Amino acid sequence: MPIKVIKRKKNKSDKANTQTSSAMIAPSATSLYNKLEDNISLFATLFSDCSDVIFRRFQIGKDNPLPAAIIYVDGLANRQSVDLEIMEPLMYFTRIDQKNAMSNIDIEIIKQLNITVGEIKEDQNVMNIVNAILSGDTAMFIDNFPVALILNSRGWENRGVQEPTTENVIRGPKEGFTETVRFNTALIRRRIKDPKLKMKGFKLGKRTKTDVVIAYMDDIVNETLLQEIEKRLNTIDTDAVFESGYIEQFIEDSPFSPFPQMQTTERPDKVAGNLLEGRVAILVDGTPVALIAPATFAQLYQSPEDYYERAIFGTAVRLIRLMGLFLATSLPSFYVAVLTYHHEMIPTQLVLALARSRMGVPFPAILEALLMEGVIEILREATTRLPGTIGQTIGIIGTLVIGQAAVAAKLVSPAMIIIVSITAIGAYITPNYSTTYSIRFIRFPLMIAAAFFGVFGIAAMWLFIIIHLAGLESFGIPYLAPVAPFKLSDIKDTIVRFPLWAMKKRPMIPENRNLIRQGSSAVASSRRRTRW
Amino acid sequence: MVNPNLNKDDSISLWQLFAILENSILGTGLLNIAKTVSKVSGQDAWISTLLAGFIIIPFLWCYSSLSRRFPGHTLVDYSTRIIGKLLGNMVNISYILFEILIAALVLRIMADFISTWFLPNTPIESLLIITLFLVIYMSQGGIRTVARTSEVILFLVVPFIILLIPPATRIEINNLKPVLQSGYVNIIKGSIPALYSFYGFEVLFIASAFISDTKKIFRTSAMCISINVVFYTLVVIAIIGVMGTEILKYINYPTIYYIKSERFPFFERVDLFFAFFWTFNIFMTIGIAFYSAALSMSQLLNLKPKYGRNIGWMLAIAVYFIAKIPKNSIEVARYMLYISYMGIVVAMLIPLILAVTAAIRHIGIKDDDKA
Structure with missing residues (x-):
């Protein structure tokens, strides 16, 4: 699939070049x-x-x-x-x-x-x-x-290599990127000892002159993709690049989509794995967060640990994540729809139990749901910004005290508290932090749609989301790949995770060259043949 | 010759063609096929269904022949070149009209269906408008969005087809006997309402233009239709086998009642879940018909892509008002029959005439290039 050429900013780039060059000229002598x-x-x-x-x-x-x-x-x-x-x-x-x-x-x-x-x-x-x-x-x-x-005498005070704060794994390396791009490139180089691993340096930001490195495997990456990324980077005309998010926002395909079109990660092993699949990583000095492009929707639900643990559990965990995604986005809206319109959709016993729990609650279901989800969002935002120790206290006050008291005061039903908790936890089931934003905020339109049109509203909203996702592309790669467009060979590393020895080919979705990843491992294949 | 209205980046795979066809065919037809067909041919409705399906397959060859002659071109591009400007434009307009009518009618059925099963107090107009907004949104994304959405929806629907299996254990073979009792004439007549369930394959006029491997279009589409023929026939057999033809006269959407007849543990009302997920599929039928109409319209009027995207708004207004014409479900059923007759002309005779004329006159893209 040809890569969609980015149109916005294109006409500005000429102007940008002249501006930068004029800024470069010293007042006195050159x-x-x-x-x-x-x-x-x-x-x-x-x-x-x-x-x-x-x-x-x-x-x-x-x-x-x-x-x-x-x-x-x-x-x-x-x-x-x-x-x-x-x-x-x-x-x-x-x-x-x-x-x-x-x-x-x-x-x-x-x-x-x-x-x-x-x-x-x-x-x-x-x-x-x-x-x-x-x-x-x-x-x-x-x-x-x-x-x-x-x-070269560069050497300044910096945070050493520490365990990344966002993408934790139980099994696997505990190293995370730091704020110094040179250390980050070294962390990647330490994992891929191959001269084909290229690290191209750029300087972005007219005043910050931030070091930006794009890393890729020379013999795997799709050249058109690489050129497109370089082209988009060169169109950036800005004063300051403080974080990789600045770059992400300048070069992404659809700025108004709620879904991130690039992966963000603090993990060098994740970057290394993606490089070997033919993707391109963008490392920015001053931030431990690297960008990986192109991204697909399925990737946002993958963690490096899926590959470190054995294949069946890798698959099981991915299915759980999908379920978590579905619950986190749709559970409150189904609650609203069922209680407002379709009591007959759920078993009688369950309806009775729900009705009993809602006895004395003065609000209609939608108000109850919006209220509680709103409160949970407020709590979440507050606890993220608070200093660590206070954060925990506030968390306990928020979740336990308010939840308990709200139920005791008959302001909300206990069932609603359960649903809010499930959605609050479910939103974080994705290993990619940027994605939690999309999950959290998709919920609200879904709830409102459910309040007005019941399950039809949910269906319509989901259709809207599916159509949006189907139209979305990240650097020319369809966002819903490999489900739509369907690629059977790539499914084995999407919803399920096949054993490593079964994945002889790299995924085709980034349209890389050099498709063969490995020969079939002798031990693995002989084990498959042996019958005791 | 590059077609100015089709983006040359837009191409779809055979699997996507399959998904589009399947989504376009599978829709409201499934909900009502047993009723409309058994009204004419009684317990032999399944033979009518089978017949209707296999009548269609030879016509698919006409579509594929046309797309081989004019790779990368849609009906609007080649119709005037094959049978002249006047006749060609008549063909184009009747095709667009047919797609608009299909979209409008299916939209109406969907709205009726939702308001009966889910939202009895909601005004039907609001359902029409919401669906139309979604349809416009999808058609503005072009063939790529349509194709990918079809693929996703196709996956969503597969598990719910499985729901049709459990009640089938209670088929009473006596309900299907005696075979051929209704007579050959009635069986053939019954295949006309059965055709309604298969319409949607005329999207090949549009979709095959985006296929690069034109030789395999026939294989893919024939496979798709065959699967549907078998599927529909089994559904008709199962519904008549379980419920008998007498009951079918009095109920609307017998397929839903058929699912409802089975008790599942815990989930007492599986029919509602089925209905919920089936709305996705009905939506795709509308969306694909609407997209075909919108694309053909913008090509017919020779609009630039910029304006072509917005033609959807005009069409949506037309679809909305057409969808509001039938007063009740009895009238809807009558319009369905009209559509079935119109479809014989548009979806079957037109491709036949075009393909034969093109073959006799040796018209095609390659001939043009030589000249």
């Missing part, structure tokens, strides 16, 4: 001067009133000192690295010959300087140097030399 003092004053004007930018003049060598200076940002550059790997060797252990010292210094000599830093680049463009300094690199200038050396 290249460096010969004299060290001129260079330092150039950067001093650029970084005026920036107390965190450190200028340090020093002499290279002891015998015939050569004036030099370094510029770095305090806190972004690793101070130890600046002290011990740059300054110390240059100041104490470097000898510059008399004849070279002033006159014919050239690039070879500079490269032979004693600098024990891993990565050294040369640059003459002022704006590039500024960008490098602001990224944590150290820029070194030498007298009579119109080139700056960019020494």
